[in-house]
Amino acid sequence: xxxxxxxxxxxxxxxxxxxxxxxxxxxxxxxxxxxxxxxxxxxxxxxxxxxxxxxxxxxxxxxxxxxxxxxxxxxxxxxxxxxxxxxxxxxxxxxxxxxxxxxxxxxxxxxxxxxxxxxxxxxxxxxxxxxxxxxxxxxxxxxxxxxxxxxxxxxxxxxxxxxxxxxxxxxxxxxxxxxxxxxxxxxxxxxxxxxxxxxxxx
Numbered sequence: 289x290x291x292x293x294x295x296x297x298x299x300x301x302x303x304x305x306x307x308x309x310x311x312x313x314x315x316x317x318x319x320x321x322x323x324x325x326x327x328x329x330x331x332x333x334x335x336x337x338x339x340x341x342x343x344x345x346x347x348x349x350x351x352x353x354x355x356x357x358x359x360x361x362x363x364x365x366x367x368x369x370x371x372x373x374x375x376x377x378x379x380x381x382x383x384x385x386x387x388x389x390x391x392x393x394x395x396x397x398x399x400x401x402x403x404x405x406x407x408x409x410x411x412x413x414x415x416x417x418x419x420x421x422x423x424x425x426x427x428x429x430x431x432x433x434x435x436x437x438x439x440x441x442x443x444x445x446x447x448x449x450x451x452x453x454x455x456x457x458x459x460x461x462x463x464x465x466x467x468x469x470x471x472x473x474x475x476x477x478x479x480x481x482x483x484x485x486x487x488x489x490x
Contacts, residue, residue: 290405290415297396297424300379304393309344395425418470429460437482451475
């Protein structure tokens, strides 16, 4: 048997920054608005962030002094129309955040879409493929805890007992996951320890 977990972030990656209005460090999130300035065919583009406690805003630079001929037309349209998917994309873009010296704060929620490939022959092991749609603050351990409904300690015990193989606890705990696919195996007993799988026909 094989199960695929497609993982995507929900909402935005928060940023920690001192808020001049609150006079303390606060969390900032994208307001959903993109600001575009054009001067002699050169574009300056920002994503406007907002303090979660007041109305103070902070601009994250997306593009600086970019010639209009060098930007994809569809991307330019999405930026001009404050496209929500584009705002979220840049909210998780590590290169953009690093360029703006943004300090990440907290871990975003995530959702998991589960798909099964079932064999007619009985198996003792289930192959797991975790697909990360984009790089964000998440660990395989967090995904396992949610999907298996097990504690971190119980997962550690099952790794030590060989019931979770092909991955170490160090790998499970890492929050530096790039977009891509990660694979390991679970014993059937581990998969069904605290969850039920209901199969439906289509």
